[in-house]
Amino acid sequence: MTKALKVFSAGNEVSIVRSRGVSGAAKVLLLTASLTALAVAQPAFAERSVPQTQSEVQLSYAPLVKQTAPAVVNVYAERMVERQISPLFSDPFFGQFFGRQAPQGRSQKQMSLGSGVIVAGDGIVITNNHVISGADEVKVALSDGREFPCKVLLKDDRYDLAVLKIRSDETFPTVPIGNSDDVEVGDITLAIGNPFGVGQTVTSGIVSGTARNSITDGEFGFFLQTDAAINPGNSGGALLDMHGDLIGINTAIFSKGGGSNGIGFAIPANMVKVFLAAAESGEKHFQRPYVGATFGPVTSDMAEALGLKAARGAIVSDIVPGSPAEKAGLKTGSVIVAVNGVPVQHPDALLYRLTVLGIGEKADLSVDRNGTISDVSLPLQLAPEDPPRDTRQISGNSPFAGLTVENISPRVIEEMRLPDGAKGVVVSEIENGSPAARVGFARGDIIVAVNDDNIDTTRMMENVAEQSPGYWKLSINRGGRMITQLFR
Template identity: 75%
Template structure:
């Protein structure tokens, strides 16, 4: 079934239905069980049950979420992202005759588009968490509060790999907030509420339960650790809040699996612990979100691998390679070893490992539980940024060569991490391209690694800049694009 990433809020109602009383015996059974009533306290102080219990009496089922919603809904906002887009124009419409008929609606003209999503205010001074895909490419971002007021916003930090963005409301006042909870405390079967603006109908609340944890392969991004809920989520809910019964944020609603674009009760949210790390990076003034550098490649543990290695279950992340001099190699991690837990929290798959290392935080040390040859050991892995060795030495290429308009950098582990260069350890990479430049017209793309020019290896940005200043009779380029070599000649 196809997966839809929500560009608008998501919501619907999941009713709780009490079974009818069939006999007096059953009524007496309910009456006795009534003494065990749930403490889903939805009062002002939000007292939360110390132990999870199943509804045992009619009175339990008739409890209301209204007090919890009143407390949290004011901090869930609508996010409006406007962008200018260029409509394609057929050569036919360049004829003035057709222009008289189509006027301002002629294809090929610029027009402003608005997308709608949701967001959650998490700090009193107006920091908002939403999805990156809600504001991607936007020229102007605004939020509308539940009371109808609108404010402009500044995008502080965004990352398409994790599909998160942090906005700052441009206003000097105190805003309502939702506290961020601990998503590791969430269990399958817990009640959850989703708040957002589905289909632009207005703020909506839906209820359900947590259906699964550690879900991966949900979207096309690199992040693969989601909470799953059956609370109805629909287009427009993206960036909205997934709450527990304490009124805490446990996830940011992000995507649904759907055959027709509507909710089928399979929704996904980015866990709150990931949100905390991302928010801290924004508060610290970071302009790019960076995860810890391990210097190893991991693969899933299939049933065949588990059987071959004598593992009890096909779970964990198996090390397939380590980079020389990397933290993984220095810590003693070896190819063929399986990481089964991080800080005593089980690891289900490689995506879960990456998630656990990311939320552990740069500057800390992760305790890895490693299984190899039937023996279980613990390895301390320092969590640091990828090294920038060699220095990136950023240069903008000018002149009249095919490279005119390129911004290039030397490849280092950090640059490779930022630009997602898999299996590339050195060389010169394109990090940006000037609009309308020669390089753009030729077809260069961000992430292209320039390997050679006229059969001469390009090892540094300084080398490329020197070569670009020459005037040969032709240019023979060798470029690595996503692992595929492209050879092209220009005259």
């Protein structure tokens, strides 16, 4: 069950975060909100080892904190929202006092605070998408108190990542990005932030788990778990290893009441690297490799029926004809158990491994079919734009006037997150104040049929909109749900 939870700081309401019920009273809290989080680092040991002497026990994290803290910024996201007015103003009796017109709602400024990590000297900052989502203006504040405006280069709510560029020509301190695949359960970690507005706080812990999934409601499902205390306010902050390298971006916690229970989650640094590379190449949408197959988890019953040693891996449940998956020789019922020799625990882990390999690479899959392990080479490429999107803007006096529509291809399905196998044309934009806006069209609506005629292309949609029938019967697919409407 999903509930809205309020998070308070110093007696004032800071934000409302969503949680999803798990195991009774436990909740998943995105660290949205909240307040500033500064990343921290760790003492550099030559090797991983348990302290053996008193002098080793007395080692301090302070030198690495001083070294890395300047590269962690506070992120301020400002947005203007329309304040609701009393419903009494819609009453005709009250309307006479306002010239039959209710007063307009007032706009007010709303601000969310989070953290970011400078990862390039020219001012490239990585943070969580939910920290800057919907912002009209984004600023960062350095540890020395200076503030700078920022430009959003790339953001994606599926992966909850965003890349900012500080608008300045000066050179900034950075935190190096480590290899999150080298992280092992038991490694010491440090986190730093401003939980609940109490001030900069450094916490330490260990890596409690890797490859965690089903943590948030988003599509991304591969997290590092740590018991370093993470609270609302640490959002977008850094999780660092004992070398001072970034190993993750703090994102979510399990919590009963909004505070830390020692179960925090971070997006792995290797995912951050791929996202940064996409931003620096000028991409407007983050593209993951196109496989052309659907994968499901392997249950205990499946494992027994398939003769697997354990209920792990990703089973192929469907394959798109002509896709890279089909060309590589994957078949439904096959179970992918490893990518480039790295074991795959679940479908989220498989998609993570393919994504971090990157477009243009090849993935060597270990596939178990009927108890026999075979190797399959899968090329990782962009989803094809076939048919071409042929973008068209609908004009005229029909209910569709003001729509911008595109043909549906695997690329468009990926960019707009449409249902697999969707048919029709998709709405990519709606002009404000247009007939289409008044009708209630939404971005991502798939126009399937008009007056019972299937709409297969944008050209067909444009031709249909120029007609003048006595009525309009519209069938659309909105988020996988079919809706039929009638207009006269």
